Amino acid sequence: MKMVHIIAAGLAALGLTATASALEGDAHTPEKREWIFSGPFGTYADGDHGERYQLQRGLQVYQEVCASCHSLDLISFRNLGQAAGPFWDERFENPNDNTVVMQIAANYQIWDGPNDDGDMFQRPGIPADYFPAPFENEQMARAANAGALPPDLSLIVKARSHGADYIYALLTGYGEAPEGTDLSPGQYYNEYFTGGAIAMAAPISFDGQVEYADGTEATVEQMAEDVTVFLAWASDPHMEARKSMGLMVLLYLFVFAILVYLAYRQVWANVEH
Amino acid sequence: MSGPSTYEPKSGFTRWLDDRLPIIRLGWDSFVDFPTPRNLNYWWTFGGILAVFLMIQIISGIILAMHYVPHESMAFDSVERIRRDVNFGWMIQSMHANGAAFFFVAVYLHMFRGLYYGSYKAPREILWILGVVIYLLMMATAFMGYVLPWGQMSYWGAMVITNLIGALPFVGDAIREWLWGGFSVGQATLNRFFSLHYLLPFVIAGVVGLHIWALHVPGNGNPVGLDVRKGDSGKKDTLPFHPYYTVKDGFAIIVYLMVFATFVFFMPNVLGHADNFIEANPLSTPAHIVPEWYFLPFYAILRAVTFDIGPIDAKLGGVLAMFGAIAILFVLPWLDTSRVRSMRYRPLTRWFFIFFVLACLGLGWCGAKNPDDLVFVMGHDAEGHEVGFKFLWFGQLLTLYYFAYFLVILPIMGIIEKPKERPASIEAAVLGTDKS
Amino acid sequence: MTEHNGAPDGHGQEPSRRDFIYIAAGGAAAVGGGLVAWPFVDQMNPAADTLALGSIRVDVSQVSAGSEITVMWRGAPVFIRHRTEEEIAEARDVDLSALPDEDARNENAGMEGAPAYDANRVLRPEFLIVKGNCTHLGCVPTSQETSQGGEYEAWYCPCHGSHYDKSARIRRGPAPENLPVPDYFFESETVVKLGLSGEEAANSGWAVA
Numbered sequence: 053m054k055m056v057h058i059i060a061a062g063l064a065a066l067g068l069t070a071t072a073s074a075l076e077g078d079a080h081t082p083e084k085r086e087w088i089f090s091g092p093f094g095t096y097a098d099g100d101h102g103e104r105y106q107l108q109r110g111l112q113v114y115q116e117v118c119a120s121c122h123s124l125d126l127i128s129f130r131n132l133g134q135a136a137g138p139f140w141d142e143r144f145e146n147p148n149d150n151t152v153v154m155q156i157a158a159n160y161q162i163w164d165g166p167n168d169d170g171d172m173f174q175r176p177g178i179p180a181d182y183f184p185a186p187f188e189n190e191q192m193a194r195a196a197n198a199g200a201l202p203p204d205l206s207l208i209v210k211a212r213s214h215g216a217d218y219i220y221a222l223l224t225g226y227g228e229a230p231e232g233t234d235l236s237p238g239q240y241y242n243e244y245f246t247g248g249a250i251a252m253a254a255p256i257s258f259d260g261q262v263e264y265a266d267g268t269e270a271t272v273e274q275m276a277e278d279v280t281v282f283l284a285w286a287s288d289p290h291m292e293a294r295k296s297m298g299l300m301v302l303l304y305l306f307v308f309a310i311l312v313y314l315a316y317r318q319v320w321a322n323v324e325h
Numbered sequence: 326m327s328g329p330s331t332y333e334p335k336s337g338f339t340r341w342l343d344d345r346l347p348i349i350r351l352g353w354d355s356f357v358d359f360p361t362p363r364n365l366n367y368w369w370t371f372g373g374i375l376a377v378f379l380m381i382q383i384i385s386g387i388i389l390a391m392h393y394v395p396h397e398s399m400a401f402d403s404v405e406r407i408r409r410d411v412n413f414g415w416m417i418q419s420m421h422a423n424g425a426a427f428f429f430v431a432v433y434l435h436m437f438r439g440l441y442y443g444s445y446k447a448p449r450e451i452l453w454i455l456g457v458v459i460y461l462l463m464m465a466t467a468f469m470g471y472v473l474p475w476g477q478m479s480y481w482g483a484m485v486i487t488n489l490i491g492a493l494p495f496v497g498d499a500i501r502e503w504l505w506g507g508f509s510v511g512q513a514t515l516n517r518f519f520s521l522h523y524l525l526p527f528v529i530a531g532v533v534g535l536h537i538w539a540l541h542v543p544g545n546g547n548p549v550g551l552d553v554r555k556g557d558s559g560k561k562d563t564l565p566f567h568p569y570y571t572v573k574d575g576f577a578i579i580v581y582l583m584v585f586a587t588f589v590f591f592m593p594n595v596l597g598h599a600d601n602f603i604e605a606n607p608l609s610t611p612a613h614i615v616p617e618w619y620f621l622p623f624y625a626i627l628r629a630v631t632f633d634i635g636p637i638d639a640k641l642g643g644v645l646a647m648f649g650a651i652a653i654l655f656v657l658p659w660l661d662t663s664r665v666r667s668m669r670y671r672p673l674t675r676w677f678f679i680f681f682v683l684a685c686l687g688l689g690w691c692g693a694k695n696p697d698d699l700v701f702v703m704g705h706d707a708e709g710h711e712v713g714f715k716f717l718w719f720g721q722l723l724t725l726y727y728f729a730y731f732l733v734i735l736p737i738m739g740i741i742e743k744p745k746e747r748p749a750s751i752e753a754a755v756l757g758t759d760k761s
Numbered sequence: 762m763t764e765h766n767g768a769p770d771g772h773g774q775e776p777s778r779r780d781f782i783y784i785a786a787g788g789a790a791a792v793g794g795g796l797v798a799w800p801f802v803d804q805m806n807p808a809a810d811t812l813a814l815g816s817i818r819v820d821v822s823q824v825s826a827g828s829e830i831t832v833m834w835r836g837a838p839v840f841i842r843h844r845t846e847e848e849i850a851e852a853r854d855v856d857l858s859a860l861p862d863e864d865a866r867n868e869n870a871g872m873e874g875a876p877a878y879d880a881n882r883v884l885r886p887e888f889l890i891v892k893g894n895c896t897h898l899g900c901v902p903t904s905q906e907t908s909q910g911g912e913y914e915a916w917y918c919p920c921h922g923s924h925y926d927k928s929a930r931i932r933r934g935p936a937p938e939n940l941p942v943p944d945y946f947f948e949s950e951t952v953v954k955l956g957l958s959g960e961e962a963a964n965s966g967w968a969v970a
Binding site: 295298 | 564572755
């Protein structure tokens, strides 16, 4: 079995490259954190009856803090009511009928049209609509943000090395620039951002910035954690189904493997090999 | 194929069919009663695993193609729609993306098996060459497939690799523009890559058919590298493929699927790159453009040539080295001069083989790194920057070894090494002593 | 003495204990194959975004008496007409035997096979809601709003000359069936929901007249 060991060692060495290549430039590697959804059995559920309060709080932080600059283009209001979503309710198998989702949607004005006069108009949202973007196009977004483009957040947790750890570290990682750091006006120092100079000011900057509907104390760390979990859900809404199905598949394959192995031993029992 | 067909149609319908299209007979002769050496070890299960994964990729791919939109304004979003809205789309997409990786793991293990046990040696040269053709088709298919999601890595990986074509003298630019269908990677490129990505797997399936046909003429190789004996004693060397190897391959496939499922369901993105979750932006190049891991060794070889060789400039040199690294596989049967097939009986050459495997893994490591990154630090220079052994040099060393293995070591070792004594026959090997 | 073919063969014998493992493994393979097949089949069913638009809510408060609107639902037109008292009376003053199609074609729960009285085609008499594709070959009929209402001053299909009446029932022409009534109910005084869930369908208020 020598060859196998050597190849296994080589693969392990390759595995090192995955982490090593993530050190980008001068940025510090974010600290590894335990998230509610971490691990093969982790879910987004934190309530006694499977409610997802952290997702709801994170949504609130997104709406009140982030949405003024960051779009969430791939998330529709109905996603909030789908299985394992923030407002999932078993009574409403179709998220379109979920009353909370309908209410959230209706609070938004969505562009529609053209009407019979040829004009575009606004109307209250329905569950099928998507979260409206704060800016109509990239140029407007840049113009409003000193030339920098606030990225869409639908996939942000998957689109960054270290995922949720990075997002949380970034949100809480603002600080005094070290000696000799070059910061242009409109730039802020964040030790986790490549190069250190980020165009976004600390978005969550004081305790109580958001008043949580469920009364949870809104410290900066709490808000950062909640919105990170929400964004992790936005990047991967089917995570819970994926893990539970994965468990069933692996169990099934394990049993199947044993059966086939026994059949193999049976077939080869009386044969020299 | 040893001996005449043993298929006997039992029912009226099967007799009638056999007279007109003996397809059941073909299946029987190839996969049921086919005499297979009785000493095959688990390294021989990767062929079956590869067939299963080709099927997985084709089926999951056809389904994805029902929902994917090959237009630059919609491609990225259509993939996200598959992940979010299509029923089980997240699973099918994950199977397809990870399936490609597991397809390559299996093909590399299958190829290393071939190198170690001399599966490319006479009379299996064509079998080996067909295999290299399949490998090339797989690389083309995977390359084009990776462009389709139209993420940052999709776009920029395509830019870098297609720009290499421009290195060819005289015709390079024309061919590159022809490939692109424009002045850079864009809509025309995306659309044609989609069409070809759908086509090539079926070409692969056809070549796989030829590959199995070419295998069945001499029959399988085996770990001791001896031929199956002619006549009746041959029966003692072999077992019918079914049920002995169907059940063994079946077991191996299930174990492999368990590893696959672990990635699909619990680590679906770990083999990918975070930047590919950002939509392609022609104005913004990612900090590190890296191909998927299965191309990394060739990427390292490409970047190893940093100097001009006579009239050949470094860029062209890199392209030639990269394609040369694959082309050399075609002539391997004639480079290895040893008349002994299996390296079990070539103890010195075996060491060189082990180093070759390590070199391939090392080249993969180099491909993932910046050429200027250091393998290890040796000190500091006048300005206090670290100096040490660069990955570039490591890659160059390993590239040298890669080519030396085929062009120098194998030809020489076949002549100068005295091989160990082989057993008298496969049966003797099985009844006798060593199993290593 | 072991021959090259040492495989057990169950010809003509009951499955022995040795064969049990083959049956078990084969059975597991069959079950697994079936379970794996389902996602690959289900992916062709409508996706979540399509299903999201499988039901829509229409505010009819702006549709004044004697006028109608057309909404797109599930990729096809639906006519919503706010009928006047006269139109309702005209729709009701019809003998069943005068109708080429005596079935109300009402897709709501419990309304299968109901006779084509106007009362069986509306939840509230003043709102007639029907699918807008001619039952002949699918063209969209024109309405009286465009003064192309046909003989009954309601709907007329210009493709092959089908005439529908004030209850959108076929009266003359090649169309075989009345324009179907989709599943809907009044979620409130002014909002119609097209496309009902099972629970909504059970409590929608439709009943055979």
